[in-house]
Amino acid sequence: MTNKQRITCLAPGRASPGMVLAKPVYDREGLILLAAETVLDAPMFERMIRRGVNAISVRVPDLRDEETIKRELDGIRARIDTIFRGPGNAGRSQLRDAVSDYRVKSVK
Amino acid sequence: MTAPSLDQLLDRADALPSLPEVVTYLIRALRDDNADLETLAHHINVDPAIAARLLAAANSASSGLSKRVRSAAQVFLLLGADRVINIILASSLIYCYDEHTSGFIAPLFWRHSLGVAICAQALAEQTGIDPELAFISGLLHDIGRLLMYTASPCHVLKALDRCHHDDVPLIVAEREVFGYDHCQSGRVLANAWNLPSDIEDAIAAHHEPDGFDSEICDLVHVSECLSHALDLGEIANNRVPDISELACARIGLSWQKFSPRFAEIEARFDDFRFTLGL
Numbered sequence: 432m433t434n435k436q437r438i439t440c441l442a443p444g445r446a447s448p449g450m451v452l453a454k455p456v457y458d459r460e461g462l463i464l465l466a467a468e469t470v471l472d473a474p475m476f477e478r479m480i481r482r483g484v485n486a487i488s489v490r491v492p493d494l495r496d497e498e499t500i501k502r503e504l505d506g507i508r509a510r511i512d513t514i515f516r517g518p519g520n521a522g523r524s525q526l527r528d529a530v531s532d533y534r535v536k537s538v539k
Numbered sequence: 540m541t542a543p544s545l546d547q548l549l550d551r552a553d554a555l556p557s558l559p560e561v562v563t564y565l566i567r568a569l570r571d572d573n574a575d576l577e578t579l580a581h582h583i584n585v586d587p588a589i590a591a592r593l594l595a596a597a598n599s600a601s602s603g604l605s606k607r608v609r610s611a612a613q614v615f616l617l618l619g620a621d622r623v624i625n626i627i628l629a630s631s632l633i634y635c636y637d638e639h640t641s642g643f644i645a646p647l648f649w650r651h652s653l654g655v656a657i658c659a660q661a662l663a664e665q666t667g668i669d670p671e672l673a674f675i676s677g678l679l680h681d682i683g684r685l686l687m688y689t690a691s692p693c694h695v696l697k698a699l700d701r702c703h704h705d706d707v708p709l710i711v712a713e714r715e716v717f718g719y720d721h722c723q724s725g726r727v728l729a730n731a732w733n734l735p736s737d738i739e740d741a742i743a744a745h746h747e748p749d750g751f752d753s754e755i756c757d758l759v760h761v762s763e764c765l766s767h768a769l770d771l772g773e774i775a776n777n778r779v780p781d782i783s784e785l786a787c788a789r790i791g792l793s794w795q796k797f798s799p800r801f802a803e804i805e806a807r808f809d810d811f812r813f814t815l816g817l
Contacts, residue, residue: 440802442810444599483619486806514770514777517706522782523764529794530768533801 437493440486443479448472450489458482500538507534542694542717548724549731551690558732559631561589565624566734569672576620583611583627592630593623596814625660625674629653630815632678636685643688643695647772650817652678654771657808658762661800666790668754676741676759679734683725683742687717703776710746722746748786757786769801771808 438453448471456465456479464482465475471489479487495503511534515527543551561582568579583590590611597614598607608614615623633649656677663673688695698712705712710720717724722743729739737755744756745763764782766772811817 440806442806445806445810445813477617480617481619483621485810486803488802510770514767515779517778519779520781520784522784522787523779525794526764526768526779526782529798530801533798537802 435493435495436490438488439491440488443476443484443487446471446476446487446489448476450491453488453490456484456487458484503538504535507531507538540693543690545719545723545727548686548690548727552686555686555689555728556635559635561586562628562631563732565628566675566738569669569675570735576615579620579624579627580611580615588634589627589631592634593626595816596626596630597623599814599816621671624671625656625811626814628675629656629678629811633815633817643692646817647774648681648684649815650772650812651766651774652681653811653815653817654766654769654808655680655759655762657804657811658765658769658771659758661804661807662758662762662765662790662792662797665797665800666754666758666792668758668790672737672755673758673762676738676755677762679725679729679738680742680745680759680763681721681725682728683721683723686724686728687713687721691717706776706778708778708780720746746780748783754790757783757790760786761790761792765804769805769808771805 450471452465452467452469452471455463455467458464459482464479464484465471469475508531511527511531515523519527564578564582583593593611593614594608597618608617618626629649633645636649637645656674659673659677660670662668663670684695694716698709698716701707701712701715702709710722713720722745725742726739729742734742737753740751740753741755741759744751744753745759748756748760751757760783764780767774767777767779770777
């Protein structure tokens, strides 16, 4: 069994104690509140909420196999094709590229 | 029966509630340097329904905490004034306009509006525009749809039907059925509600901002497109509209620089949706 992990983004109020930060957390003034790899506990959640932190990146176990990841990627590409269906202007194409890139990276 | 003209809309929509008093106060406070949290706390305390919704939202927003939040004062301390204001704005509007019929499902309407509000807030933080003005403009951007539905539900259902069956944009279907769209009716309602002129313009311009020379108009338009592109709000038949390159240029937006914030926008949206029970 592997200990594969993936990174996900959550509001601080939705995270759970024991989760590990994948990236440092900054407050609104850009000051560092918590370093990457910090293991979260309940007082840290309150501190982050009070300091106006909207979202944090945490590591979660990744139980997916290659086949599941491929299916997710296919699903994402199909959904992008659906919501960007039909003709569109250049601005819409640029937005499509940005969203596709983001979605594919999120799955991998 | 013919659809009501733009001039007849308000007279036909007598079932549409007026803007909640606390929302009017908060919008006025955007411009008022003398507005203070005590007056806001007063508005919360005199309305037990608002206080109860705020406490429920605060406890939901902080579900990871060991202690429960029990008073409005604790909510301010924990979440901060900006977040409290956004929760009150959104929950008051959602509670006030809770229509649920076969053709118009208010929670879906507000989910989309919330998605646009959160995109607008995040874009505003990046581009130096007032985030609070952006949030409320995003939340109210589609109010013209509420007015049209209240005035003439059967014509709105006809436009939605055309939209879903022939995959035409909503504003096109509305123009065919009504002779105008929800951007125009939104301006009528914004005017009747005495909303500030920049919010009124943002509502009127959110599909076609090029003729308006206003950053908030550009921002709400881009937020509308981004909200569709990130699939916020589970819109049936979601299709991303064309995005004005002029609007992007005027607010100095580069997707390459802004896209690292997409994950944060989705997290904020999920959190807010859960908080409001949407």
